[in-house]
Amino acid sequence: MTPEFAPYPFTAKRYAAALPPLRNGIEEKHRPVVVVGGGPVGLTTALGLANHGVPVVLIEADDSVCTGSRAICISRRSLEIMERVGAVDGFKKIGLPWTGGRSYYRDAEVLHFKMPQDDNQKLPPMVNLAQYHIEQILLDRAEERADLIDIRWQTKVTAIDARDDGVRLTLSTPHCDYEITADWLVAADGGRSFVRESLGQQLQGTSYEGRYVIVDILLDSARPAERLAYFDPPCNPGSTVLVHKQPDNVWRIDYQLQEGEDPEAAIRPENVLPRVASLLEMMGETGAWKPIWITLYKANALTLERYRHGRVMFAGDAAHLVPIFGVRGANSGIDDADNVAWKLAYVTKGLASEKLLDSYSSERVAAAHENLSYGTKSTEFMAPPSFAFELMRKAVLSLAFKHPQIRALINPRQTSAITYADSPLNSASEHSAAFAVGPVPGAVLPECPLVILRDGKTHGGHLTDLLSPCFVLLHFTDGSGSPTAWAALERNMLATAIPLRIVTLAQSENCGGADYAAWDSTGRLFPMYGAVHGTVYLVRPDGHVLARWQQGNPGEIEAAIRRALHV
Amino acid sequence: MSTLSDSDLDAVYTDFCKTMTKVGEADGQQFLARFALLAMARIGDREVIVDLIAAAADDLATTNGHL
């Protein structure tokens, strides 16, 4: 008897292929930027470019969002990026927020971990939602930006000619094949990237032998969303099992294949379903359930050495493959998108030299190495690669209950925002060194609630609400002094077409007459940033700090921006 | 009191596992025994070592199963 499978509780919209005006088989219009791949990374890149007013053509081979079991955990940092591209509402509406997890060894709880969360935060540390949700939310947002984002469904890149001054792609559609030319290409075409292969580039690193079976099931349960890990559970001795709740009563169950188990046989329903049943029984889940999807996963820790190859930028899985443990795959790809989008926008608009794009590669390659090192550690624990890791893991798990110092080794090292500590863009390090606290150049902004005053209206908000797709100057003040010097700087930058937004951050309600300001209503902002009257933080369009001064002056700020843009 | 931070513990743990992997399964026990002896000599406190021996043996009767 074949077991009954349920479909995912989601109906994907289908999109038709469309052809642009062609002349002799070539698209008439030459494009500044083409993005290949309509996964989370390609879509976020397109939205990021549109945010800066840059038109983009997005090429996608499929006719809809993805299906099957892929990314489910989206981090706070990714949500901040979604907020800036105008897509966060969907994530908040559909996603299940969560803050921690529990690990069990046999029947004892050996770790209860919490991700950073306090009442300074605007967004949860993590939300769970299926990758088809993620993509549909991004897509719906992209359709709202149809003035700038032109999506070509059912269109596959089949050849690429990458030159020093641009790229030419051959595209295949159900109607006909045609060519498109562009100044820049973002390759976000996933783990099996056609663009990567065509350019003769290879991912380097480690592929792990240990395999996991990934099962999505439909189960109605009121159990809260958290990460559950069972090591050597009574229901399935010797195995390691992970459980995650997703929206719409979908549950993700991952378990490790036993040594010597045949992968083909392991994913057959008759072998999977009894294991799921005994797991649910152990968890005390008595409700009816049905399988939705079964697949096999093998961890990879791989990256390209460089993400810029002339006119081609690699992003997301096309650039690196990160193990699923620690949930850094899609999250790191979304970071890539956020990074490459503003830099490409500045270059195509003529506001920056193309050297700026080299920093995309160096910053994101460094980030990938950090992600891979954490991802590797998580993988070594979740799927021990040798007898030694296996033996030591057993020692850790069996000692953790009585010896709390050892529990940290079980922590899944969930994804967190990455600091570009060695970025070539960072400026004024000697001034930064004078701070005892606060985000260093290259770091993202720690969140803090405050009261925002804009155009005569006040409302409660958070520090990250003050960011916009341009350089932002956070100017801390006690309300005395006049904002005229800063207004002159703003005008100067505007004259060079490099927009700069200056936001006054006041210690009290007295904002010194600034028309865009916020005040530190909780009294936590100034100490968190090590700020005094006159302190300045200069923030990049992607929300990373570029430089900071305890006492800033307009000349140094302008110089830091010009230095970063190489103009 | 331990001065080992979580990330220090993480790093030495991984180093330990990798070294034991290189030593190989056949000599794994010998590697652990030697490490234990060196640790005893370095700890240099009889009472502490006696405690650690007891803690290491604790529950092993029940953890002897699979995994």
Ligand SMILES: Cc1cc2nc3c(=O)[nH]c(=O)nc-3n(C[C@H](O)[C@H](O)[C@H](O)COP(=O)(O)OP(=O)(O)OC[C@H]3O[C@@H](n4cnc5c(N)ncnc54)[C@H](O)[C@@H]3O)c2cc1C
């Ligand atoms: C089981 C599993 C669980 C995971 N869980 C998580 C998690 O919880 N959190 C997390 O952050 N990550 C997770 N990941 C990783 C995550 O799914 C990927 O990192 C993410 O999908 C990468 O996005 P991407 O846009 O780079 O590539 P993809 O999502 O692979 O998108 C690439 C797109 O390019 C298109 N394409 C490919 N070739 C061509 C071509 N020649 N022409 C035109 N289009 C083309 C494809 O159709 C596809 O739509 C998980 C992965 C798996 C397998």
